[in-house]
Amino acid sequence: xxxxxxxxxxARHGDELLRVDDLKVHFPVTRGVLFRxxxxxxxxxxxxxxxxxxxxxxxxxxxxxxxxxxxxxAVLRMQPVTAGRIVFEGVDITAQDRSSGxxxxxxxxxxxxxxxxxxxxxxxxxxxxxxxxVHGIGHTRAEYHERVAAxxxxxxxxxxxxxxxxxxxxxxxxxxxxxxxxxxLEPSLVICDEPVSALDVSIQAQVINVLMELQQRLQLSYLFxxxxxxxxxxxxxxxxxxxLGRIVEIAERDTLFREPLHPYTxxxxxxxxxxxxxxxxxxxxxxxxxxxxxVMRPPSGCRFHPRCPQAMDVCRSEAPALNEVSRGRxxxxxxxxxxxxPIHALATxx
Amino acid sequence: MTTEPLLSVRGLxxxxxxxxxxxxxxxxxxxxxxxxxxLAIVGESGSxxxxxxxxxxxxxxxxxxxxxxxxxxxxxxxxxxxxxAEMLAIRGNRIAMIFQEPMxxxxxxxxxxxxxxxxxxxxxxxxxxxxxxxxxxxxxKVHIPDAESRLHTYPHQYSGGMxxxxxxxxxxxxxxxxxxxxxxxxxxxVTVQAQILDLLKELxxxxxxxxxLITHDLGVVARYADxxxxxYAGRVVEQAPAARLYRHPLHPYTxxxxxxxxRLDGAAGERLVPIDGAPPDLAALPPGCAFAPxxxxxxxxxxxxxxLLRAAGDASCQHHHACLRDELTVD
Numbered sequence: 001x002x003x004x005x006x007x008x009x010x011a012r013h014g015d016e017l018l019r020v021d022d023l024k025v026h027f028p029v030t031r032g033v034l035f036r037x038x039x040x041x042x043x044x045x046x047x048x049x050x051x052x053x054x055x056x057x058x059x060x061x062x063x064x065x066x067x068x069x070x071x072x073x074a075v076l077r078m079q080p081v082t083a084g085r086i087v088f089e090g091v092d093i094t095a096q097d098r099s100s101g102x103x104x105x106x107x108x109x110x111x112x113x114x115x116x117x118x119x120x121x122x123x124x125x126x127x128x129x130x131x132x133x134v135h136g137i138g139h140t141r142a143e144y145h146e147r148v149a150a151x152x153x154x155x156x157x158x159x160x161x162x163x164x165x166x167x168x169x170x171x172x173x174x175x176x177x178x179x180x181x182x183x184x185l186e187p188s189l190v191i192c193d194e195p196v197s198a199l200d201v202s203i204q205a206q207v208i209n210v211l212m213e214l215q216q217r218l219q220l221s222y223l224f225x226x227x228x229x230x231x232x233x234x235x236x237x238x239x240x241x242x243x244l245g246r247i248v249e250i251a252e253r254d255t256l257f258r259e260p261l262h263p264y265t266x267x268x269x270x271x272x273x274x275x276x277x278x279x280x281x282x283x284x285x286x287x288x289x290x291x292x293x294x295v296m297r298p299p300s301g302c303r304f305h306p307r308c309p310q311a312m313d314v315c316r317s318e319a320p321a322l323n324e325v326s327r328g329r330x331x332x333x334x335x336x337x338x339x340x341x342p343i344h345a346l347a348t349x350x
Numbered sequence: 351m352t353t354e355p356l357l358s359v360r361g362l363x364x365x366x367x368x369x370x371x372x373x374x375x376x377x378x379x380x381x382x383x384x385x386x387x388x389l390a391i392v393g394e395s396g397s398x399x400x401x402x403x404x405x406x407x408x409x410x411x412x413x414x415x416x417x418x419x420x421x422x423x424x425x426x427x428x429x430x431x432x433x434x435a436e437m438l439a440i441r442g443n444r445i446a447m448i449f450q451e452p453m454x455x456x457x458x459x460x461x462x463x464x465x466x467x468x469x470x471x472x473x474x475x476x477x478x479x480x481x482x483x484x485x486x487x488x489x490x491k492v493h494i495p496d497a498e499s500r501l502h503t504y505p506h507q508y509s510g511g512m513x514x515x516x517x518x519x520x521x522x523x524x525x526x527x528x529x530x531x532x533x534x535x536x537x538x539x540v541t542v543q544a545q546i547l548d549l550l551k552e553l554x555x556x557x558x559x560x561x562x563l564i565t566h567d568l569g570v571v572a573r574y575a576d577x578x579x580x581x582y583a584g585r586v587v588e589q590a591p592a593a594r595l596y597r598h599p600l601h602p603y604t605x606x607x608x609x610x611x612x613r614l615d616g617a618a619g620e621r622l623v624p625i626d627g628a629p630p631d632l633a634a635l636p637p638g639c640a641f642a643p644x645x646x647x648x649x650x651x652x653x654x655x656x657x658l659l660r661a662a663g664d665a666s667c668q669h670h671h672a673c674l675r676d677e678l679t680v681d
Contacts, residue, residue, distance in 0.1 A: 063539035063540065063541065064539055170627075170628030170629075171628070172628060173628070200394040200395055200566070200628075200629065201394060201566055201567075201568070201607060201610065201611055202394060202606060202607055202610055202624070202625040202629070203624070203625075203628065204610070204611070204624075205610040205611070205612075205622035205623065205624035205625075206624040206626075208612070208622055209621055209622055209624060212619075212621070227539070227540065229540070229614060230569075230611070230612045230613055230614045230616075231612055233612065233614060233618050234612035234618050234619065234622070235619075253618060254618070257614070257618075267541060268540065268541060269614065270544075271540045271541045271543065271544040272540055272569060272614055273544075273567070273569035273570050273572055273573035273574075274569055274572060274573075274613055274614050274615050275568035275569045275571070275572050275596065275608060275611060275613055276572055276596050276613070276615070277572045277573075277592050277593045277596050278593065278596070278597070279572075279615055280569075280572045280573045285544075287541075287544050287545055287548060288541045288544075288545070291509050291510070291511045291512075291539070291541075291542050292539065292541075
């Protein structure tokens with residue numbers, strides 16, 4: 001089942017930077033030690049399509065096991081792809097590998113845990129400068145130091161901090177060091193996998209602000225993978241919601257949050273409490289039954305049907321395709337043409 | 351509040367010995383919990399919220415930890431003056447605790463049924479058969495489907511949300527008057543988080559138990575708490591009824607926290623106002639206000655003088671803050 005990539009509605013951003021078509025990442029499930037044999041397959045990502053334009057942030061949200069991280073690893077070419085196509089800067093990179101691919105300078109990554117992703121034995125200078133050294137940029141020592149100092153300044157750190165070690169920094173500062181390292185090779189796309197979820201709440205805003213400022217200044221594109229809907233809403237231009245390996249809804253940020261169409265999106269939004277007791281009291285609540293089923297045994301038909309409050313007979317047998325319902329917005333739901341009354345998960349915004 | 355508080359914590363101070371000298375994780379913390387009320391303790395890592403909870407149950411490992419001062423009066427008795435045997439009779443009975451990671455707090459080698467039944471055996475002295483019957487009813491009460499057969503399965507056969515339900519069942523076993531839940535849903539997905547917190551709230555309402563909800567999530571606090579205690583670097587910096595705290599946050603830290611978190615119903619894409627710097631090192635606290643180095647409104651004397659918790663406005667609004675600035679009055 002191939003679905004078309006959904007184009008953004010507005011031409012606010014530049015041309016297409018990344019196109020992912022019908023991406024599938026399947027893992028074999030094996031049993032036995034001596035006689036290892038395949039007993040099944042986990043379809044971690046099962047037909048995902050989207051595009052990202054220059055200067056745009058696409059948020060990818062979903063609960064654990066929905067395939068959002070696997071999708072980002074596949075785009076980075078750090079995860080073999082079972083089927084589908086990944087086109088980056090006009091070049092089909094599906095067959096390329098991260099270790100040899102020519103695209104890798106242009107596509108970088110910021111990881112979740114700034115305590116695990118920075119080598120504790122390296123000075124910040126060498127952490128940030130390592131990509132330069134690997135790619136043979138900055139031939140003289142002075143040039144190298146100058147580049148690192150400029151990169152640190154870009155993320156709001158002092159050039160003198162280059163001498164220090166990661167343990168001397170707070171979580172927010174470490175994440176900025178990780179961002180500086182990601183920017184060293186002047187990428188066009190930065191993939192951020194839960195970049196603030198390991199940080200204390202008072203620190204998260206520092207990192208979110210840095211990411212947004214850099215985007216404006218450098219025309220960066222982000223694939224922003226996160227489970228925190230408020231953070232995703234804040235930073236993204238468009239948002240894709242994933243459930244058990246598939247995109248169930250993709251739309252412009254404001255459209256999606258104001259009027260979610262897919263019952264899962266509606267439930268997800270209504271589950272997140274808002275930091276305001278007065279607003280909380282007025283919000284309609286929709287609590288889902290059960291939990292996300294195992295990816296090993298996804299439900300038949302629409303994978304959301306066992307938890308869906310509006311499930312119909314057709315949902316149990318037929319998987320809905322991701323259909324464009326209006327420009328730039330697509331939903332994979334049998335209801336979508338005749339949505340009864342979308343639950344406005346949020347009080348109407350001003 | 352005219353009713354007698356169920357729990358009254360006064361001047362609680364808990365210290366840990368570390369390689370770098372003594373570290374006061376909880377310093378002069380006081381608050382009350384009324385019967386049936388939900389009190390949220392909010393703070394970031396290192397704020398002392400979890401140590402406060404463990405201190406109430408006297409579960410601080412000694413050494414290196416030690417409760418060095420204070421009173422914890424529960425149902426009229428000071429828990430800090432009780433013998434270990436008396437404490438054992440209270441834990442899991444009158445006061446129950448729910449931890450963050452249910453996988454680590456359930457015994458993997460025992461069936462869930464036995465673990466839920468155990469407190470009833472321990473505190474009520476009933477037979478195993480009766481306790482297991484009780485456990486079955488409890489699992490039903492926390493909406494575990496197919497409770498009968500689930501009784502005989504092990505924690506690893508449960509999903510994350512189900513394990514937390516089992517923990518709640520265990521906590522409820524002896525009809526406690528106070529439940530302390532330390533980040534009970536942080537390890538869970540949002541749709542499951544809503545289920546678990548709704549369940550906890552519903553069950554406390556039904557049994558009349560009070561709930562201390564420890565969390566860093568200001569949204570969870572807004573949805574579930576009656577009153578809020580905000581902690582920073584081991585101290586209470588502000589305390590108020592939930593509705594009031596969100597409408598009139600007074601302490602610069604509380605204000606900063608509320609301004610720095612993006613909201614689902616807020617203006618998207620606008621610059622957030624972060625709190626500069628990072629939480630302080632508890633082993634090297636400044637002599638004055640611990641928040642002063644990060645505070646945008648700090649005065650010169652903030653660095654030297656430690657602010658005490660004091661009432662804002664008249665007593666009826668039950669609003670307290672620890673800031674030296676005088677103009678932090680309501681409106």
